[in-house]
Amino acid sequence: MTTEAPERRGARTESPAKFRGNPWSGRVSAIAYPAVFLLLVVLLWWGATSTGMAPPYILPSPEDTWAALSENGAYLALHTWVTAVETIIGFLIAAVVGVGMAVIMVYSRTLERTFYPIILFAQVIPKIAIAPLFIVWLGFGPEPKVLVAVLMAFFPIVIAGISGLRSVDPEALELASIMGGSRWKTFIKIRFPAALPELLSGLKVAATLAVTGAVVGEFVGANEGLGYVILQANGNLDTAMLFAALIIMSALGVLLFLILEVIERISIPWHASHRNKDA
Amino acid sequence: MMTVETPSPSTAVETDTLVDVDDITIRFDSKKSSVVALRGVSLQIQQGEFIAIVGPSGCGKSTLLRAISGITSTTEGSVSLRGDQVVGPRQDVGFVFQRPALMPWRDVRRNILLQAEMRGMDRVEARERCEDLIQFTGLTGFEKSLPHQLSGGMQQRAALCRSLLHQPDVLLMDEPFGALDALTREKMNVEMQRMWRERDMTAALVTHSVAEAVYLATRVVVMGARPGHVVEEFTVNLPRERDYEETMEDPEFHRVAGRVRELLGSASSHE
Incomplete structure (x- = not known):
């Protein structure tokens, strides 16, 4: 063994650095490109409204929207908070139940056959159509909104969880049996970490859907939340306020997505999707 | 079928039988078909031996190794490890896969x-x-x-x-160096030789490479396909410590490697 200098895999560790050049260029372009594009969209928007092509009751100008945002800060913050709480609680419940269901279904063929049709059925039902029923059942509080958010977010988590847990290397499982590990140890040390990349993809999709779910719930019957703000603004033909609410809503979805992206980078730095990310 | 060329360790007076594969048959049944992977295979591995198993693709080499470890169960016959019958995955083996x-x-x-x-x-x-x-x-x-x-x-x-x-107790290796380039593989063979010799290991290695098999093994088992069976066993009369270059030129190495290649050649020509 002393005769040999152990070889590192040069192709992977060295060559990307050569092509990467300035390590900052990747990060800058990740922010600069979308920022420039966004600016362009706002410019077009501003052009369309200032030339009178679109009247304010159809398309509010960027200035009016900004005014609606800044002048109603406290009002919007309150309703954003309501929607954010509903979304996050809904998402967390969906994550726990979704992952639990995925585990159960991967370990038991019988339970998979039992639950799968019901889960699919719950997914294909238009959520907006059952939301009124939830209001009847659960009243006008946050519960029906959370429930719609759970229903929206649940499906991608279960699907991603099942496929992630199934994607474990079969040889790793055989190895585990030779190592004499219990089912629990095998799950915690081999199966679950192997499922994380796919599971996190599902969670990212689910986070954005949870926002939609909460707002849909609010549309049907609420006296607070961003969905309520939109309905009010719509009734008053206040398109500037409507736009303001829409922008906050998107920002909320993007924020949740980014939080999960950070969790992903921390929890699966080994995964191919996070290697040489700046290259 | 199973002719033994030189006095085989199994017939010699040896008491330290670590692995005893006794006339096993393994059949894989699916709804549409039934495949016999191994038929009537027997193999004894003594303490301290290094067994290499070679044979054409699909001759059940890997299945035999998996049966010893208990990952795959036998349809007929039995496998014992240190006298205990293997009924499920065994924890007293070490297993190395190709990947x-x-x-x-x-x-x-x-x-x-x-x-x-x-x-x-x-x-x-x-x-x-x-x-x-x-x-x-x-x-x-x-x-x-x-x-x-x-x-x-x-x-x-x-x-x-x-x-x-x-x-x-026993290290089972299923083509562990099969995916490596030739130079790395050679290096790993030399390391494996040293490891076996210095650590007093008992090992069974499945391989496609005749040179690897003869260089490393104290006994080479040649298998044939359809269904998988043991064709012949050869004892390799080389010292425990084997220098790579010297071994490659040793007449004993060439004698055994030649016979193994001959058998493998005739086995594949029947296909």
């Missing part, structure tokens, strides 16, 4: 220690043995590398360390 099957989220050291965690071994002792194996296989300096940062050879060394951490 290293390392956990991509664990660095080299933690991949090796997975063995200890799964078994609930004593931490301090496992740690010590782990460092010893890392040093022995030349992984020093790579303890904290993730698998994807390592070459195929280094990955396989880590897998080897993991399969040896619990000091198994």
Whole structure:
């Protein structure tokens, strides 16, 4: 063994650095490109409204929207908070139940056959159509909104969880049996970490859907939340306020997505999707 | 069918039979078809032997190895390890697959220690043995590398360390060097030879390479296909310590390698 200098895999560790050049260029372009594009969209928007092509009751100008945002800060913050709480609680419940269901279904063929049709059925039902029923059942509080958010977010988590847990290397499982590990140890040390990349993809999709779910719930019957703000603004033909609410809503979805992206980078730095990310 | 060329260890007076494969048949049944992977295979492995199993693709070499470890169960016949009948996956073996099957989220050291965690071994002792194996296989300096940062050879060394951490009675290797380039493979063969000799291991190796088989093994088992069966066994009368270049030129090496190639050639010409 002393005769040999152990070889590192040069192709992977060295060559990307050569092509990467300035390590900052990747990060800058990740922010600069979308920022420039966004600016362009706002410019077009501003052009369309200032030339009178679109009247304010159809398309509010960027200035009016900004005014609606800044002048109603406290009002919007309150309703954003309501929607954010509903979304996050809904998402967390969906994550726990979704992952639990995925585990159960991967370990038991019988339970998979039992639950799968019901889960699919719950997914294909238009959520907006059952939301009124939830209001009847659960009243006008946050519960029906959370429930719609759970229903929206649940499906991608279960699907991603099942496929992630199934994607474990079969040889790793055989190895585990030779190592004499219990089912629990095998799950915690081999199966679950192997499922994380796919599971996190599902969670990212689910986070954005949870926002939609909460707002849909609010549309049907609420006296607070961003969905309520939109309905009010719509009734008053206040398109500037409507736009303001829409922008906050998107920002909320993007924020949740980014939080999960950070969790992903921390929890699966080994995964191919996070290697040489700046290259 | 099973002719023994030189006095086989199984007929010699030896008491230390570690692995006893007794007339096993393995059939894989599916709804549409039934495939006989092995028929009437017997094989004894003595303490301290290095067995190489060669044969054409689909002759059930891997199945035989898996049957010894208990991952695959036998349809007929029985396998015993140290006198105990194998009924399920055995924990007193070490298994190395063709692919290293390392956990991509664990660095080299933690991949090796997975063995200890799964078994609930004593931490301090496992740690010590782990460092010893890392040093022995030349992984020093790579303890904290993730698998994807390592070459195929280094990955396989880590897998080897993991399969040896619990000091198994027998090391079973299913084409462990098959995916490596020729030079790395040669290097790994030399290391494997040294490891077996210095650590008093008992090993069974499935391989496609006749040179690898004869260089490493004390006994070469040639298998044939359809269904898988043992064609012949050859004892390799070479010293325990084998220099690579010298062995490659040794007349005994050529005699055995030649006979094995002959048999494999005739086996494949029937296809």
